[in-house]
Amino acid sequence: MRIDERTGSWLIVAALTAALTALTTTQALQRYDDLRTGWSWDLAYYNQWYWALTQGDGLISVRPISSYATEGPQVWKSNYLSPARYMIAPIYMAFPSPRTLLVICNVVFWWVIPAAYTLSRSESGSSRVALGAATLVPLTPLAWPIVWNDFRELTMATPFVLWAFQGVRARRVGLTAAGVAGMLACRQEFAIVVAWLAFLPPREDEDVGRKALWRLVLFDVGLGWLVLAFFGYLYFFVGRYAPQAYFNQFMGPKPTLAQTWETLSEFLRDGFGAWSILMLAVPGAALLAGFWVWNLAAGQWAMRFLTGTSWHHVRYATPAVATTIAAGVVGFSRMAAWLRGVRGGAAAMVVLWLASAVFSAAGTWSTVSRMSAIPPPVAAADVKPYWAWVSQVAPDDAVLASYEFTAPLSSRKSLYSHVMNVNEPKGYPNLRPEFRWVFWKTPEYGGVDRFVNQGFVVVHRGPSLTILRRSGTQ
Structure with a gap:
């Protein structure tokens, strides 16, 4: 049976998607087993939140903080809005x-x-061009640290940004609604993306009235979700001053123009690959992505953070990466549509794809190379003993653990950490009788005599981990 071009292209897309999903999922599970997650405390929070919601009493002890709110202890009290959780x-x-x-x-x-x-197929009308665009996506440099960064709702919004672009450009109401709903379900930051979509030009010319209607609806939905849904949620469930505090976090000192440009140049060279150039073929789409790229470079995050333990903040680059991929795909596809009517256009498209692939691959190599400098959070010699002792922690045991060891312990009601006061148990460093375990990062946080004096016994001492257990009943 002969397979037509469109079906063949879809089979390749499906195979590529499945292969990359299998690859990065395997990597994620291996990093989890090796205690090398991006930031174990955040994964511990998400897991304990779900555990408390579905298995427990609706209260959490793992409580990440922000400048305007602290998570929990009730599962419904969060510092951001993400219906996708449910x-x-x-x-x-x-x-x-x-x-x-x-x-x-x-x-x-x-x-x-x-x-x-x-x-791409919607923009170009060609399955071959669309396949070319799809195969460039895995070469996007920042896509890799983003997908490696544990569980993040921001990450899951990425495909919905592209579908929203397609729906708005093609004036397809159903697809636009699905893309917008997917974005808004993930995080409130994407409400701004939705509002910006109001100014994304359609693929075909249209009358002024229809354009105005699309702009009005998109802008109102985005702004309404931010102001009414998110700020309303903060006001009623977090505190009356929480919305103002949310704004205040963006009012701090900013880098100079020279510093911003230096950070931006690194993003354009190593972070976004060829998409940052291809998107210029459609200025309206490039302007939307450019807002997020500039905002990212103006103090939100920088490529240099990929060399240290704070690399997990790469999640804040997701809106910029998603909109840049979307705008770049539109630009690549429109260039292909134009070249189709030019003599030698097919050869030119091959050259364009190869140049884009090489440029993006170079950025990916640079980005991944930076990450090789990240120090392992836990020594390899401590991994196997850690899992052996974790298996002995009873479901009702209260645990104190350094941040790096928390995710696998988080399917429990009482998990606390130290360093930040909000994460310490009441009375710390004195631990109540229900605390049976301490997983302590050494030598970073000093000795464990303070716990030995409370009846804890050292059961494992390694290069980066000391485990203490207290016998007796609660």
Whole structure:
């Protein structure tokens, strides 16, 4: 049976998506087993949140903080808005584990490949061009640290950005609604992306009235979600001054123009690959992405952070990466449509794809090379003993753990850490009788005599981990 071009292209897209999903999911699970997650405390928070929602009493002890709010202790009190959490809950209920969250995040992120394919085909009318665009997506440099960064709702919004671009450009109401809903379900930051979509030009000319209607609806939906839904949520569930505090976090000192440009140049060279150039073919789309790229470079995050333990803040680059891929796919596809009517256009398209692939691959190599400098959070010699002792922690045991060791311990009601006061148990460093375990990072946080004096016994002492256990009943 002969397979037509469109079906063949879809088979390649499906195979590429499945292969990359399998690759990064395996990597995520291996990093989890090796205690090398991006930031274990954040994964511990997500897992304990789901565990408390589906298995526990609705209260959490793992409470990340921000400048305007502190998570919990009730599961419904958060410092951001993400309805997608509740959509995932039934899956977690069936498979309650941090590994479930890692798998889900990897699966959803790589939907960006079929999203790029459908966006490009809508723009170019060609399955071959769409396949070319889809195969460039895995070469996007910052896509890799983003997908490696544990479980993040921001990450899962990426494919929906591309589908929203496609819906708005093609004036397809259903697809636009699905893309917008997917974005807004992930994080409130994407409400600004939705509002900006109001100014994304359509693919075909249209009358002024229709353009005005699309702009009005998109802008109002984005702004309304931010102001009414998110700020309303903060006001009623976090505190009356929380919305103002949210704004205040953006009012601090900013880098100079020279510093911003230096950071921006690194992003354009090593972070976004060829998309940052290809998007210039459609200025309206490039302007939308440019807003997020500039905002990122103006103090939110920088490529240099990929060399240290704070690399996990790469999640804040997600809106810039997603909009740049979307705008770049549109630019690549429009260039292909134009070259189709030019003599030698097919050869020119091959050259364009190869040049884009080489440029992006060079950026990916540079980005991944930076990450090789990240110090391992836990010594390899401590990994096997850690898992052996974790298996002995009872479901009702209260645990004190340094941040690096928390994610696998988070399917419990009482998990606390130190360093930050909000994460310490009441009375710290004196631990109440229900505390049976301490997983302590050494030598970073000093000795453990303070716990030995409370009846804890050292059961493991390694280069980066000391484990203490207290006998007796609660």
